[in-house]
Amino acid sequence: MTHVLVINGPNLNLLGEREPGQYGQRSLQSIEQDLADLAEACGLTLNSLQSNSEGELVDAVQQAGRDGVDYIILNPAAYTHSSIALRDALLAVKIPFIEVHLSAVSAREPFRQVTYFADIAEGVISGFRGEGYLLALQAIINRLEP
Secondary structure: OOEEEEEEOOOHHHOOOOOHHHHOOOOHHHHHHHHHHHHHHOOOEEEEEEOOOHHHHHHHHHHHHHHOOOEEEEEOHHHHHOOHHHHHHHHHHOOOEEEEEOOOHHHOOHHHHOOOOOOOOOEEEEOOOOHHHHHHHHHHHHHHOO
16 A cells, blocks of 8 residues: 655644735645545555654654655745755655645745755645645556556
């Protein structure tokens, strides 16, 4: 059975409350429930985690390598623009991943347009708010189908 891990970075626990004009009205729990429903319908195992701590995110990526996770959906949030440690962990475990951003980062402030992950990701989905996670999971499902 294919195992997908969804990793969410700092402040995403505040979705629905934090800048809803930028990030949408939906909570992270609501997005994760939709992902879990789609994964179950397609026979996938899906786990999700969110942390405001860079070290916890790095630990989760390293553990994913030991646990045999097949794909990662990653929203590194603010760590997109700063985390060499998280990038190095992803390179070390060699698990394919899709980078997701709720907002259209390419249309935002210049510092938000820099990503430390896009060049090593299978793909980047940006600007579709919570639906971006479902698009990422659908892309994984499409890669699994013959």
